[in-house]
Amino acid sequence: xxxxxxxxxxGGIQYDWHLNTETGAYDACTASVSYTECGSPLTQAxxxxxxxxxxxxxxxxxxxxxxxxTINGVAASDTMTDILPAGTHEVDPTQWTxxxxxxxxxxxxxxxxxxxxxxxxxxxxxxxxxxxxxxxxEYGELLPRTYTVKFEANGGEGTMDDQIxxxxxxxxxTANAFTKTDRTFACWxxxxxxxxxxxxxxxxxxxxxxxxxxxxxxxxxxxLKASYMISxxxxxxxxNAVSGADKYEVYRSGNSYGTYECIGTATATNYTDSxxxxxxxxxxxxxxxxxxxxxxxxxxxTVVSITAK
Numbered sequence: 001x002x003x004x005x006x007x008x009x010x011g012g013i014q015y016d017w018h019l020n021t022e023t024g025a026y027d028a029c030t031a032s033v034s035y036t037e038c039g040s041p042l043t044q045a046x047x048x049x050x051x052x053x054x055x056x057x058x059x060x061x062x063x064x065x066x067x068x069x070t071i072n073g074v075a076a077s078d079t080m081t082d083i084l085p086a087g088t089h090e091v092d093p094t095q096w097t098x099x100x101x102x103x104x105x106x107x108x109x110x111x112x113x114x115x116x117x118x119x120x121x122x123x124x125x126x127x128x129x130x131x132x133x134x135x136x137x138e139y140g141e142l143l144p145r146t147y148t149v150k151f152e153a154n155g156g157e158g159t160m161d162d163q164i165x166x167x168x169x170x171x172x173x174t175a176n177a178f179t180k181t182d183r184t185f186a187c188w189x190x191x192x193x194x195x196x197x198x199x200x201x202x203x204x205x206x207x208x209x210x211x212x213x214x215x216x217x218x219x220x221x222x223x224l225k226a227s228y229m230i231s232x233x234x235x236x237x238x239x240n241a242v243s244g245a246d247k248y249e250v251y252r253s254g255n256s257y258g259t260y261e262c263i264g265t266a267t268a269t270n271y272t273d274s275x276x277x278x279x280x281x282x283x284x285x286x287x288x289x290x291x292x293x294x295x296x297x298x299x300x301x302t303v304v305s306i307t308a309k
Contacts, residue, residue: 013071015046015078025050029067031076044071046078057087057110089114096135103135126208147206149173151188152214156180170203178215182243184298188213219244219288219298222269226284226306233309235273237284242298245288253283256303260285276308 018028032043046069053061065080091105091114098104104116119140121133126145129138145167151160156178163174176185176198188196190213196202205211222239229236237250250271251260260283264271276282283305290296 013074013076015067015076017065017067017078017080025063026065026080026082029065029078029080031067031069031071031078033071033074042072044069044076046076052084052109054111056112057089057107059086060084061110091115096137098132098135098137100139103132103137144169145208147208148210149205150210150212151176151178152212153178153180154215154217156183156185156215156217165202165205167204167207170201172199172201173213175199176215180215180217182220183217183296184220186216186218186295189216190214216295218296219290221298222248222286222288222301224284224286224301224304226304228306228309229272232272232274233278235276235282235284235306235308236270237273237286237304238270239286239301241269242288244291244296245298246291247289249287249289251285251287251300254280256283256305258283265289273308278308281305281307 012033014032016030016032017026019025020027027048029046029048030043031046032041034041046067049066049068051064051066053063055061061084063082063084065082067076067078067080069076087109089107089112090109091107093105095105096103097106098119102116102118104113106112107114117134119130119132119135119137122130124130124140124143126143129142130140131138147165147167149163149165151162151174157180158178160174160177165171173188173196178185185198187198190196190211195216196213219242222242225238227236227238228234239248247265247267248269248271249262250264250266252263252273253260263273263275273282273284283303285300285303287300288298290298
């Protein structure tokens with residue numbers, strides 16, 4: 001006749017935790033139940049898992065022990081908590097973690113950042129950022145690319161300091177400080193023939209290096225007066241002599257804001273409009289033509305008007 005199997009109490013599992021006095025940790029847990037008729041015990045070792053709160057290990061922390069397993073086909077589980085005394089951080093001094101601004105060690109015990117500090121050292125260039133001498137992380141900004149603008153007087157007098165421009169930053173040219181006798185400053189010109197007005201705001205003339213801007217001069221502008229030829233009543237235009245002028249071009253229009261047409265030239269400082277019709281009002285302006293080249297011609301004079309007789 002086969003022996004009767006034991007029936008054990010269900011729902012009455014007892015747990016026995018073992019404290020390791022050397023380590024101060026609970027390293028084992030046994031579950032036990034008793035036979036319902038004779039009271040004989042059944043025991044089963046459980047698996048123990050230890051979890052420490054990942055908070056600052058220099059402060060007291062909670063340790064949670066969880067024991068799990070089965071006994072007599074029934075799931076067994078129990079927990080135990082303890083307080084871990086405050087300790088010290090443990091780090092690998094050769095291992096750094098970093099972001100754009102700082103670097104730090106990570107404690108092996110609690111994940112807390114240790115020795116956090118801003119990146120330092122290294123030198124940036126226009127193509128590479130500085131590299132931290134502590135952790136090797138790139139940080140900061142590239143050095144701005146700059147270029148130099150030099151100013152050439154082109155026969156004028158005076159001095160102008162070089163001007164430093166930063167690439168991708170709009171900046172105004174230094175106002176012209178050169179002067180030239182009997183000449184008016186017109187513009188700046190570079191080696192490629194590009195022209196720039198006085199004080200013009202510029203962007204990215206170069207990426208780096210040096211560019212020279214040369215002063216361009218024009219002959220001065222004539223100052224006009226209008227009168228009549230006594231004998232004919234025709235308009236008679238007069239102006240002052242302009243140094244460096246080879247001749248003068250005379251322009252006429254039927255209204256002050258209309259289209260002006262060149263009606264003649266003169267080497268003297270006056271001009272009679274013999275084609276003017278009596279009773280009509282005409283508007284005149286004059287331009288001095290340079291002996292050197294057309295780029296040095298003067299600007300137009302102010303407009304004067306007169307009615308032919």
